[in-house]
Amino acid sequence: MKKIAILGSTGSIGTQTVDILPSIDAEVVALTTNRRINLLEEQARALHPKMVCAMDENAAKELKIKLADTDIEVLTGMDGLIACAAESGADIVVTAVVGMVGLLPTMAAIKAGKDIALANKETLVCAGGLVKSAAKQYGVRILPVDSEHSAIFQCVQAANGNPIDKILLTAPAVRSSAKNRGNARHDARAALAHPNWSMGAKITIDSATMMNKGLELIEAMWLYDLPPEDIEIVVHRESIVHSAVEFTDGAVIAQLGLPDMRLPIQLALTWPQRVPCK
Numbered sequence: 001m002k003k004i005a006i007l008g009s010t011g012s013i014g015t016q017t018v019d020i021l022p023s024i025d026a027e028v029v030a031l032t033t034n035r036r037i038n039l040l041e042e043q044a045r046a047l048h049p050k051m052v053c054a055m056d057e058n059a060a061k062e063l064k065i066k067l068a069d070t071d072i073e074v075l076t077g078m079d080g081l082i083a084c085a086a087e088s089g090a091d092i093v094v095t096a097v098v099g100m101v102g103l104l105p106t107m108a109a110i111k112a113g114k115d116i117a118l119a120n121k122e123t124l125v126c127a128g129g130l131v132k133s134a135a136k137q138y139g140v141r142i143l144p145v146d147s148e149h150s151a152i153f154q155c156v157q158a159a160n161g162n163p164i165d166k167i168l169l170t171a172p173a174v175r176s177s178a179k180n181r182g183n184a185r186h187d188a189r190a191a192l193a194h195p196n197w198s199m200g201a202k203i204t205i206d207s208a209t210m211m212n213k214g215l216e217l218i219e220a221m222w223l224y225d226l227p228p229e230d231i232e233i234v235v236h237r238e239s240i241v242h243s244a245v246e247f248t249d250g251a252v253i254a255q256l257g258l259p260d261m262r263l264p265i266q267l268a269l270t271w272p273q274r275v276p277c278k
Contacts, residue, residue, distance in 0.1 A: 001025050001026060001027050002024070002025065002026045002027070002091050002092060002269065002270075003026070003027050003028075003029045003088075003089055003090045003091045003092075004017075004026050004027070004028050004029065004090055004091070004092055004093075004094060004269065005028075005029055005030035005031075005084050005085055005088045005090035005092075005093045005094065005109075005114075006018070006028060006030070006031050006032070006094045006096065007030075007032045007081060007084060007085060007093060007094060007095050007096060007097050007102065007105055007120075008032060008033070008094075008095070008096035008097035008098065008119075008120075009031040009032060009033060009040065009043055009096070010033040010034075010036040010039045010040055010043070011033075011096055011097075011098065012096075012261075013094070013096035013119045013145065013261065013265065014031075014094070014096045015039075016261050016262050016265055017094050017096065017265050017269075018043060018047070019262060020262045020265055020266045020269075020277070020278075021047075022278045023266055023275055023276065023277050023278040024266065024269055024270055024275060026269065028047040028048075028049050029049050029050045029051070029088040029089050029090050030049050030050060030051050030052065030053070030084035030085075030088035030090060031043055031044060031047065031049050031052045031053075031084070032052065032053040032054070032055070032080070032081055032084050032097070033052075033053075033054055033055070033059075034054070034055045034056055034059075034097075035054060035055070035056040035058075035059035037054055037059045037060075037062055037063040037066065040052060040054065040063060041063060041066045041067060044067060044070070044072055045067075045070070048070075048072070049072060049088075050072070050073065050088055050089065051072065051073040051074075051075060051083065051084055051088055052067070052072055052073070052074055052075070052084070053074075053075040053076060053077075053080035053081050053083070053084050054074070054075075054076055054080075055076065055077060055078075055080070055081060055101075056076070057076050057077065059076075060074060060075070060076030060077075060080070061076075078101075078104060078105075081097075081101070081104075081105045082104060082105045082108045084105070085105035085106070085108050085109040085112075085114070086105070086108040086109050086111070086112040086114070087112070090109075090114055091114065091115065092114060092115040092116070092117055092143075092268075092269060093105075093106070093109040093114045093115070093116055093117065094117040094119065094145070094265075094268075094269070095109075095116060095117070095118055095119055095120040095123065096119040096120065096145075097120055098120070098122075099120075099122050100122050100123075100126050102120030102122060102123045103122070103123050103126060103127055103131075106118075106120065106123045106131065107127075107130070107131065107134060110131070110134045110135055110138050110140050111134065111138055113138055113139070113140060114140060115140050115141045115142075115143065116135070116140065116141070116142045116143065117143050117145050117265070117268040117269055118142050118143065118144055118145055118146075118149075118268075119145035119146065119265075121146060121215050121216060121218075121219045122215070124218065124219045124222045124223065125215050125218045125219060128218070128219075128221070128222030129222070131222070132222055141271075142223070143267075143268040143271055144219075144223060144264070144268065145261075145264055145265055145268050146216060146219070146264070147242045147243075147259070147261060147263075147264050148169055148170060148216055148242055148243040149216065149219060149220065149223060149243070150242070150255075150263075150264035150267060150268065151170075151241075151242035151243035151244070151254070151255035151264075152167055152169075152220065152223075152224065152243045152244075152245055152255075153223075154255045154267070155243070155244060155245040155253040155254065155255055156224065156245060157272075158253055159245065159247060159253060162247055162248070163247065163248055164224065164226065164230070164245055164246070164247060165230070165246050165247055165248045165250075166230050166231070166232055166245075166246040167220055167224065167226060167230065167231045167232065167243065167244075167245055167246075168232050168234050168243060168244040168245070168246060168252070168254075169213065169216060169217060169220060169231055169232065169233050169234065169243050170233075170234050170235075170236040170239075170241055170242060170243050170244075171213045171233050171234065171235050171236065172235075172236060172237055172238075172239040172259075213233055217231050217233065239259040240256050240257070240258070240259070241254050241255075241256050242254075242255050242256065242257060243255065262277065263277065
């Protein structure tokens with residue numbers, strides 16, 4: 001049975017990770033949130049982790065009261081986040097927190113010998129060299145959870161070591177109505193109503209503005225050791241082709257599927273096995 005820590009369990013990726021748990025043989029040993037303690041309490045009571053963490057100190061105090069009838073350890077702050085990543089007994093850590101806050105717990109998990117199911121792209125954007133070097137030094141795997149990078153990873157694995165010539169990184173860009181362009185309120189609503197993906201507000205806005213694709217390009221450079229000129233961004237509004245890889249002989253391998261984050265999450269947690277989705 002695989003032991004899993006989920007950093008950011010109350011966010012979009014975190015809740016979808018919880019959704020796929022019935023499909024895999026796994027035990028959750030740690031859960032974290034910033035301050036969504038009602039949902040974290042619900043998850044903790046259902047999954048019985050060893051420890052939980054609320055980054056916000058006041059939220060953690062309230063959570064400790066809510067879970068006083070359990071033997072679950074309640075932690076707070078960056079120290080608590082690092083403990084959940086490195087000291088919980090996890091085999092693999094899902095890094096689904098937002099922003100640079102994910103770097104320190106990710107590095108701590110790597111140094112503790114944990115594999116990383118990486119959904120926190122900022123970790124590689126801000127310190128890709130340090131993270132990749134540490135992963136190599138401690139012999140751990142970094143398994144991408146982003147749908148595009150999961151697709152590239154699958155294509156690369158299918159290629160049996162043949163050299164990559166170029167990555168085709170897809171982008172499901174969202175357009176706002178031309179007649180309403182300039183109406184910031186309307187544009188914000190339109191951008192948040194992503195037609196294909198269910199994501200948190202920040203990443204949805206970043207996706208609509210293509211900012212997220214810039215971050216994913218940097219992430220791809222570190223994951224696959226390629227210069228930026230070998231990564232081509234292709235707008236694909238239907239979100240069926242999740243990304244593709246072109247090889248030196250001109251052949252292209254692509255990964256296709258419905259726009260659902262549960263598949264790349266599940267694949268990262270069970271790789272190299274594929275298991276049925278329940």
